[in-house]
Amino acid sequence: MTATAAIDATGLVKNFGQLRAVDGIDLEVRQGEIFGVLGPNGAGKTTAIRMLATLLPIDSGQARVFGVDVVREPHRVRQLVGVTGQYASVDEELTATENLWMFGRLQGLRSADARAAAGRLLEQFDLTAAASKPISQFSGGMRRRLDLAASLITRPPLIFLDEPTTGLDPRTRGQMWDTIRGLVTEGCTVLLTTQYLDEADQLAGRIAVIDHGRKVAEGTPDELKSSAGRSTLQLQLAPGADAELARQVVWRVAGAEPVLTPESGRMNVPLDIADRAADVLIGFRQAGISIASVSVSKPTLDEVFLAITGHDTGPDDDQDVTDPEESGPSGQTALEEVK
Amino acid sequence: MSTITAGPAPAASPPRAIDPAAAVARTRPRTGIAETAGQTLIMAWRALKKMRRNPEQFFDVTIQPLLFTAMFAYIFGGAISGNVQRYLPLLIPGIVAQTVLTTCMVTGVQLREDMDKGVFDRFKSLPMARIAPLAGPMTADVVRYLIAASLTFVMGVIIGYRPGGGALGVIGAIVLSIFTGWSIAWIFTWFGTIAKNARSVQGLSMMILFPLTFLSNAFVPSTTLPSGLQDFVKVNPVSHLVSATRDLANNGSLSGEVGWTVLSCLVVIAVFAPLSVRSYRRHL
Numbered sequence: 001m002t003a004t005a006a007i008d009a010t011g012l013v014k015n016f017g018q019l020r021a022v023d024g025i026d027l028e029v030r031q032g033e034i035f036g037v038l039g040p041n042g043a044g045k046t047t048a049i050r051m052l053a054t055l056l057p058i059d060s061g062q063a064r065v066f067g068v069d070v071v072r073e074p075h076r077v078r079q080l081v082g083v084t085g086q087y088a089s090v091d092e093e094l095t096a097t098e099n100l101w102m103f104g105r106l107q108g109l110r111s112a113d114a115r116a117a118a119g120r121l122l123e124q125f126d127l128t129a130a131a132s133k134p135i136s137q138f139s140g141g142m143r144r145r146l147d148l149a150a151s152l153i154t155r156p157p158l159i160f161l162d163e164p165t166t167g168l169d170p171r172t173r174g175q176m177w178d179t180i181r182g183l184v185t186e187g188c189t190v191l192l193t194t195q196y197l198d199e200a201d202q203l204a205g206r207i208a209v210i211d212h213g214r215k216v217a218e219g220t221p222d223e224l225k226s227s228a229g230r231s232t233l234q235l236q237l238a239p240g241a242d243a244e245l246a247r248q249v250v251w252r253v254a255g256a257e258p259v260l261t262p263e264s265g266r267m268n269v270p271l272d273i274a275d276r277a278a279d280v281l282i283g284f285r286q287a288g289i290s291i292a293s294v295s296v297s298k299p300t301l302d303e304v305f306l307a308i309t310g311h312d313t314g315p316d317d318d319q320d321v322t323d324p325e326e327s328g329p330s331g332q333t334a335l336e337e338v339k
Numbered sequence: 340m341s342t343i344t345a346g347p348a349p350a351a352s353p354p355r356a357i358d359p360a361a362a363v364a365r366t367r368p369r370t371g372i373a374e375t376a377g378q379t380l381i382m383a384w385r386a387l388k389k390m391r392r393n394p395e396q397f398f399d400v401t402i403q404p405l406l407f408t409a410m411f412a413y414i415f416g417g418a419i420s421g422n423v424q425r426y427l428p429l430l431i432p433g434i435v436a437q438t439v440l441t442t443c444m445v446t447g448v449q450l451r452e453d454m455d456k457g458v459f460d461r462f463k464s465l466p467m468a469r470i471a472p473l474a475g476p477m478t479a480d481v482v483r484y485l486i487a488a489s490l491t492f493v494m495g496v497i498i499g500y501r502p503g504g505g506a507l508g509v510i511g512a513i514v515l516s517i518f519t520g521w522s523i524a525w526i527f528t529w530f531g532t533i534a535k536n537a538r539s540v541q542g543l544s545m546m547i548l549f550p551l552t553f554l555s556n557a558f559v560p561s562t563t564l565p566s567g568l569q570d571f572v573k574v575n576p577v578s579h580l581v582s583a584t585r586d587l588a589n590n591g592s593l594s595g596e597v598g599w600t601v602l603s604c605l606v607v608i609a610v611f612a613p614l615s616v617r618s619y620r621r622h623l
Contacts (some may be wrong), residue, residue: 098388157358
C-alpha cells in the first residue's frame with residue numbers, strides 16, 4: 001500500500017480580479033520529501049501555497065492534504081500544516097517565549113506543555129539567549145528562525161515554507177537549510193517555494209517550475225538539468241601544454257569546438273553525453289597532453305530555467321505589480337545572488 | 340520514584356518521528372465551545388500584555404473622563420440645572436455612557452490595526468475558532484471600560500456628586516456600562532473587519548458616535564429639545580443607556596430602562612458578532 005500523498009492538488013486556480021495568478025496547477029507531494037516550487041517573483045508560488053494552507057479560498061480545482069480536503073475541511077487541514085511566510089508572522093510586541101507559548105496554547109497545548117515546547121524550540125533554533133527579548137529587537141535571521149519555530153510547536157506533519165531564506169545573509173541561509181533538512185529527518189514533509197535556483201537544487205528532492213501561474217516543468221533537479229541538454233567538460237591544461245593540439249584532439253574525439261581561454265590554459269568542452277569526457281581524456285593521454293584538473297558539470301538550474309521559460313529568473317515586471325502577495329523588496333536581492 | 344535525576348533535566352527528549360496518519364486521525368472537524376472560550380482568553384491575555392507594555396493606550400480612558408466631567412460640569416452646570424451640584428446627577432451617567440462608547444470605538448480601530456500585522460496571518464493559519472481573535476481583544480477591553488466608568492464616578496464624587504443609589508447602585512451602573520460597552524464594541528469590530536484601514540474605521544465610527552451621544556439625553560434633559568429632535572432622542576439607544584445608568588446610580592432602581600438597555604445590547608451582539616466573524620473569515 002502506498003502512503004497517502006502529503007499534498008494532492010489538481011487544477012488549482014486563483015484569480016485576482018482580471019489576473020489569473022494561479023492558472024491550473026497540479027501538485028503531488030509525497031510524504032517525507034522536500035518539494036520545491038521554483039519560480040520568479042509574481043509567478044504564483046505564494047498564492048498557490050496560501051490556497052493549500054487554507055489562507056486563500058480556492059477558485060477552482062481540488063486539493064487534499066494527507067487525504068483531507070482543503071476546501072471542505074479547512075479546520076482539519078490547519079491541524080496538519082505549519083505555515084512560515086515570507087514576512088515573519090509573530091507578534092512584535094511579545095517576547096520569543098511568549099509568542100511560542102501563545103501559539104502552543106492556541107493549538108490546545110496545556111500551559112506547562114506549551115512552555116516546555118517553547119523552551120525546546122528556542123534551544124533548537126539557537127534563540128535561548130533572546131528568549132525574553134521582544135521581537136522588535138530581533139535581527140531578520142532570528143525572526144525567520146522564530147517564525148519557523150512557531151510553525152513547529154505542535155509538530156505538524158507538513159510544513160509550508162514560503163521563500164524561507166529570502167533576504168537572509170549567506171551564513172544564516174546555510175543554517176536555515178540545515179534546519180529544513182533536519183525537519184525531514186524527523187518525518188516532516190516540506191513544501192518550499194523559492195526564487196533561488198541553488199536553494200531548490202540544494203534542498204529539494206523534486207522541483208516544480210512555475211511561471212505565470214502555470215507549472216512549466218517538474219522533476220528532480222538532475223532530471224531538470226539534463227532536460228536542458230548538455231554537460232560541460234572543464235579542463236585545466238598543465239603549464240606549457242599545447243593548447244592548439246588539445247583543441248584538435250577535442251575536435252577529433254568529441255566532435256565539438258572547445259571554448260578556450262588560452263592565458264589560463266582553461267578549456268570548456270560542451271558534451272552531448274557525459275561519457276564522452278572519458279574519450280577526450282584518453283585522446284589527451286595518447287597525444288601526450290597533460291592536464292592539471294578536470295571536472296564534468298551539468299548545467300546549472302539557471303540555464304534550465306532559461307531554457308524552460310525563455311526568460312531568466314529576474315523579477316518579471318508586468319506580473320510583479322499585480323500580485324501584492326509576492327511583490328516585495330526581496331526581488332532585487334534574489335536576482336543579484338543568482339547572478 | 341525509583342530514579343532520581345540529578346542536575347538539569349535533559350534539555351530535549353529525542354524527538355519521536357512524526358506520523359502523518361496518526362496526526363490525521365487526531366484532527367477534529369471543528370472547535371468546541373470550551374476550546375473557543377479558552378482561545379478567546381488567550382487572545383485576551385495577549386491584548387492585556389500589549390496594554391501593559393503600551394500604557395499610553397490608557398490615555399483616552401483616563402484623561403477623557405476626568406477632563407470631560409470637570410469641563411461639562413462647570414460650563415453647563417449653571418445654565419442647565421441652576422448650579423453644578425444639581426447638574427451632576429444628570430451629567431455623570433451621561434459622561435459614563437459617552438466615555439464607554441468612545442472606548443468601544445478604539446476597540447474597532449485597534450483591531451483593524453492589529454489585523455494588518457503579520458501575526459494575524461498566523462492566527463488564520465492555526466486551527467482556532469475564527470471568533471477568538473475578535474472576541475479576545477474585546478474581552479481585554481473590559482479593563483478599559485472599567486477604568487473609564489469608575490474614573491468618571493470618582494471624578495464626579497470629587498467635585499460634589501453624591502449618588503443616591505449608593506455603592507450598590509453605582510456598581511450596578513458600572514457593570515451595566517461595561518456590558519453595554521462590550522456589546523456595542525461588536526459594531527465597531529465589524530467596521531474593523533470591513534474597513535480598508537484603521538483610519539477609515541476611526542472616521543466612520545466618529546460619524547456615527549457623535550450624533551448618537553450628543554443627540555441623546557446624555558447632557559441635557561430631553562424636554563428642552565425641539566419636538567422632532569425629542570422623538571429621535573427617545574428612540575436613541577444611548578438615551579436608554581443614560582437613563583438606565585441614572586436610575587441605577589441615582590435611585591438604585593432596576594428600572595425598565597435597564598431591561599431595555601440589556602435587551603438592545605443582546606440584539607446588537609446577536610447581529611454584529613456573526614457579521615464580524617463572517618467578514619473576518621472573508622478577509623482571509
